Amino acid sequence: MAIASVNPATGETWKEFSALTEQEIDACIARSDEVFRAHRRDTYAVRAGHMRRVGGLLDAERADVARLMTAEMGKTIAAAEAEVAKCAKLCRFYAERAEGFLAEEPADAAAVGARRAYVRYEPLGPVLAVMPWNFPLWQAMRFAVPALMAGNTGLLKHASNVPQTALYMGDLFTRGGFPEGAFQTLLIGSKQVEHVLSDPRVVAATLTGSEGAGRSIAAIAGRELKKTVLELGGSDPFLVLPSADIEAAAKTATTARTQNNGQSCIAAKRFIVHADVYDAFARAFTANMSALKVGDPTAPGTDVGPLAQEQGVRDVTEQVDDAKAKGARVLCGGERPHGPGWFYPPTIVADLTPDMRMYAEEVFGPVAGLYKVADLDEAITLANATPFGLGANAWTTDDAEQRRCAQELAAGAVFVNGMVTSYPELPFGGIKTSGYGRELAQLGIREFCNAKTVWMG
Ligand code: NAP
Numbered sequence: 471m472a473i474a475s476v477n478p479a480t481g482e483t484w485k486e487f488s489a490l491t492e493q494e495i496d497a498c499i500a501r502s503d504e505v506f507r508a509h510r511r512d513t514y515a516v517r518a519g520h521m522r523r524v525g526g527l528l529d530a531e532r533a534d535v536a537r538l539m540t541a542e543m544g545k546t547i548a549a550a551e552a553e554v555a556k557c558a559k560l561c562r563f564y565a566e567r568a569e570g571f572l573a574e575e576p577a578d579a580a581a582v583g584a585r586r587a588y589v590r591y592e593p594l595g596p597v598l599a600v601m602p603w604n605f606p607l608w609q610a611m612r613f614a615v616p617a618l619m620a621g622n623t624g625l626l627k628h629a630s631n632v633p634q635t636a637l638y639m640g641d642l643f644t645r646g647g648f649p650e651g652a653f654q655t656l657l658i659g660s661k662q663v664e665h666v667l668s669d670p671r672v673v674a675a676t677l678t679g680s681e682g683a684g685r686s687i688a689a690i691a692g693r694e695l696k697k698t699v700l701e702l703g704g705s706d707p708f709l710v711l712p713s714a715d716i717e718a719a720a721k722t723a724t725t726a727r728t729q730n731n732g733q734s735c736i737a738a739k740r741f742i743v744h745a746d747v748y749d750a751f752a753r754a755f756t757a758n759m760s761a762l763k764v765g766d767p768t769a770p771g772t773d774v775g776p777l778a779q780e781q782g783v784r785d786v787t788e789q790v791d792d793a794k795a796k797g798a799r800v801l802c803g804g805e806r807p808h809g810p811g812w813f814y815p816p817t818i819v820a821d822l823t824p825d826m827r828m829y830a831e832e833v834f835g836p837v838a839g840l841y842k843v844a845d846l847d848e849a850i851t852l853a854n855a856t857p858f859g860l861g862a863n864a865w866t867t868d869d870a871e872q873r874r875c876a877q878e879l880a881a882g883a884v885f886v887n888g889m890v891t892s893y894p895e896l897p898f899g900g901i902k903t904s905g906y907g908r909e910l911a912q913l914g915i916r917e918f919c920n921a922k923t924v925w926m927g
Contacts, residue, residue: 704860732836
């Protein structure tokens with residue numbers, strides 16, 4: 471895939487880049503390794519000062535960065551600005567909390583015959599981050615901020631369609647005060663990832679992206695015996711049970727499915743509704759989805775912009791057409807509009823059956839699958855009947871049902887009467903083919919640390 475900025479609203483290529491050579495990559499790795507030796511010895515207070523300045527730069531440059539992301543991958547300008555603001559908050563969160571998250575943890579010294587015993591958390595070294603285009607700043611920052619606060623260095627291989635956002639990040643941390651080389655962007659194609667990950671100086675990798683990319687990184691890392699964190703795809707269920715506030719559920723369902731033009735790993739994708747409230751929910755959901763304004767992502771009133779890539783709009787069209795051909799009912803949308811750009815309308819497809827692609831595959835666009843179930847047992851069975859396990863939403867005011875959903879939904883996160891979202895304060899990650907490991911919060915910053923046991927006699 472060419473490394474280029476292509477405007478998804480028009481399909482026009484507006485800037486192209488050459489990939490780094492192997493020599494250039496090796497020089498970046500060498501710098502990362504060298505900087506690590508000094509950076510790991512900086513105090514948390516020094517790193518926190520740098521990180522607060524990075525947050526300040528993001529605040530000051532929010533409008534420009536947002537425009538860049540919108541021009542490269544088509545998210546609405548309001549969503550882009552919110553993403554930048556969230557990243558600034560993340561910087562302040564870890565500036566404040568990293569030291570406490572990684573403080574030495576005393577153990578029961580007497581029980582192990584020691585004068586003193588404890589666990590200390592130490593950085594590992596240069597970590598490779600392979601990142602996707604859908605939240606081009608947030609996904610990469612979600613790795614970079616805790617990794618740098620822990621004392622690691624970072625090498626970013628960003629998605630090939632967001633090179634300018636990647637280059638912005640390549641400078642950002644140095645401008646905030648981190649040593650030059652502590653965080654670097656490598657403009658490389660996916661085939662060059664193996665070269666980086668095989669280098670003995672690169673100690674670990676994190677990937678956010680598709681299952682195929684995850685399997686490839688995990689295979690290389692397995693061969694090299696390196697730690698990985700994988701954040702992969704999802705097909706999150708959204709359960710609606712009879713006690714739910716149907717209007718509120720339908721409103722949140724609409725946001726949950728169409729956020730980021732439908733291209734979010736934690737978007738609710740399968741709406742599983744109890745028969746008693748199915749008609750009311752379907753009516754409200756269809757009305758809300760139909761009312762969304764699709765169009766120019768730079769216009770302030772737009773709710774849904776284009777999909778980021780031509781292949782993406784082709785995939786979604788084929789998935790919906792497959793369901794239609796096999797007898798599914800389209801409640802709204804369902805036809806790709808004519809004209810330039812990679813637009814697809816908010817769509818609801820009902821009466822899905824297991825032979826249809828949408829039943830089992832992730833749909834990475836503003837398309838909801840709607841299912842009717844007889845009771846909570848059937849809802850949970852259907853919710854869990856995919857290879858994915860990222861997030862799950864459940865709408866019910868019944869205590870017992872809430873407890874069952876929290877316990878029985880097979881996912882890395884369950885949100886009850888709300889929408890699955892990532893917060894710096896909460897761990898984020900999946901199970902099954904949605905990946906492994908956690909980002910954010912305390913678990914996230916510890917992923918790329920050596921939890922070193924110290925025993926002193
Ligand atoms: P993708 O094709 O896997 O791309 C993601 C990144 O991996 C890009 O930098 C890409 O580089 C690289 N890549 C692709 N194939 C690779 C390989 N074989 N070896 C090494 N690197 C490789 O993902 P996408 O389709 O753009 O993104 C959408 C997917 O990401 C969806 O499944 C979505 O659910 C998932 N996602 C998950 C999360 C999460 O937190 N769990 C968050 C966001 C997105 P190139 O661009 O150069 O190909």
